[in-house]
Amino acid sequence: MNKQRALIIGAGIAGIAAALRLQKKGFQVAIFEASPHTGGKLHAIQQDGYRFDLGPSLFTMPHFVDEIFTLYNEKPETHFEYIKKNRVCNYFWEDGTQFQANAQVDDFIVEAAKTFGENEENIKNYLERNKEKYDLTASLFLERSLHQAKTYFTKDTFKAITQLYKLNLSENLNAVNEKYFKNPKLVQLFNRFATYNGSSPYKTPGIMSMIPHLEMHFGTFYPKGGMHEISQSLTRFAEEKGVRFHLNTKVNNIISSGEKVVGIETDQGTFDGDLVVSNMDVFNSYRNLLKDAKKPEKTLQQERSSSALIFYWGIKKEFPELDLHNILFSEDYKTEFDYIFNKKELFEDPTVYINITSKETPTDAPKGAENWFVMINVPANYGQDWEKLKVKAKIAILKKIEKCLGVDVSHLIETEYCWTPVSIENETSSHRGSLYGASSNSKWAAFLRHPNFSSQYKNLYFCGGSVHPGGGIPLCLLSAKIVADLIPNA
Template identity: 45%
Template structure:
């Protein structure tokens, strides 16, 4: 080993950890990744059964350039821009096709709801403006370092703070934009992309609709896990050393200095340590800190999920890659999630069928269904009872909407609930996005990507700034690499 090169440990091989490892290796650091699981990916995982392949975690691919920029040209993989983003089904019988072509989508809305197409186009233009104002400050930068924010461009952006709809909820923003309750519900749904409540989260989150409808929704040629495979191979090509089935025992520090980590009972010295594990797990296990833990636990957790993986005996031409079956009462659904800590008896159902894009993900004539409803974070609920009740509600809703008898078509079933999500990913209470964004200042309360009092310690992943989801986790790695590079130049 070249003793003149700086060393870095990355704790966790989720997508944020993989991206951080790649970026640090490209800076010339000797990087080792320590992962408690037997494989990379974190929440992005897959499983195979009876000839079916399922993506277990995220199912939407946006801002693919954030992946492309990490990969050598020969490792870049094919992905397709979706022509249809989502099929939406409403209880009144309305079906809306969210075409990727914005004008075509707006015309579809006008035809099905009677609302002028200009209403959708104007809304998305406003969402684009919010993205232009927020992305450089909140998504691709660490606003915890005030020196980075004090640029003339950022000052000009902050002077337009009123445009961000910070003090209106997403629901209020959508009610003002759309006279039709179905469209309000459709655009309220974007709060769930970071596990939040549209009746509480700020209208700023309308920015997510811009990512999907104007910047585009994509899908990898071989499924979502192809992202992990490509990043893992890139990291190995750069000389990153991986240790799987190897949980880190402790972060080593003293007198305000980072020393390294303890792993397998041995002390390892590293000049840089990047944590890609849930921030609650970090402060409860690796660097015990009751004060910080209490602060984290006081914040409202994001939602979790209850997911059924079904091998289906036949094909369903009416369905697309992404399908949403809305509840009748969205407000009650979110009151159940965040106030009553349960799942309503009429949940919105998301059905993701990757074999619509990757034919080999299911045997010929069959389909692989990822069927998800939003669930509260784990707080001692009787999940066995909830799973049984929700399963019945899901099947009844889909049978009614599709005119099917789905029970007869389910070849096999696997289930993932908030408890198993917590056990498999380390996400505190199974909350998939860390803290929720159910307040105007939630973004400012996320843990920073660094610790001033422990130079050399950094944080990436969905539980810290800028947040959960593939693009934000990749952005957290980019922010950390920029900070490490600045430090190296001093």
């Protein structure tokens, strides 16, 4: 008897995870990827003796990766290893203030209170409220489809609805943080978590204060071999379990017959399937692959999340004051976000994030050197002159580094690579180069993300950062789980 066939469009982290889950459910699974590599944004390059992770640089909630290996009753550590970080992030301001965020919550509270002159009890209460928000909403908003009636007839849903007042849905994240803290630097530190879903802390609802809970409660981790190893370990595992990868194979159309999808058309021919899962950005799924479908225009026209401009620099010096994750803050955070989301321009004083994997994997850089992943948040691609803006950004970044670290690193750069929103859009098919699909700059944004299934066509599903529950590695993995839970065993 022939197995039912599941066709996955896109070999991003969600597509690979969905493939493994469906393979376990008895499907014969094939993944079709236009690029020559798997992983989507989770990619890497080697250049002049340096290794750089190109895409996501923060790894949290590794149990969602482990879960895929344990699904097959195998030990995750035999396929994928990681370490927990004792230091979450180093923060720097131009006036010389520095703060090392400790992974131990009690130590973080004590050290933050001392550094920022805040009351320990206020910080503790803030973190406890963040945990409460997560506990109230995780099973509803993150782990299930919001677009099925049965989701709303549960004890968890009733509990969340009766305690909506605790979720701060009617005020923005900045307003919530200002209620707890007097020091603008600590407000800024917690405001930055809005960028974890590509949003503005001055627009995104206060419920997003639960994001620091994910980082502080579950911890931050480093995959041995770098972030790229997340996607590559799952790729190897998928191949071992019988998933077939078709790389360099662009999908041009999802084939439907009446109200049912029956396969896909690719550059390499037509493939029949009993179900199709699109891991492509949902905007491009409709515009390019579902040309005859009725388009959910309200969803597709949602404001895009922020994008990124990233310089990958080989730095011929070591900086002991820096760690894996480092933030150099803008002096005017509110104006920075106004430029990103309202003016769609670059601010002259950007917040700079520096990720250095050679701190954990010394072979990622030559001896005595470091591989710097240097990123600023920027607007999505609306036709700006990114080559011109790249030059402007580099000048602003170097200035910020010199002001915060007291060093001119321009003469220390011995190799350089760059990703702009255009690069991201072209190489990962992310609409306008946005990192997280739609932004979360409204209190209903979570409800407006596209569902994980099609209401028009039977056997058509969607996963990845542009659909429910959102962007980032943990949520992409959850989207794959939601899709698999919607599909009966083969």
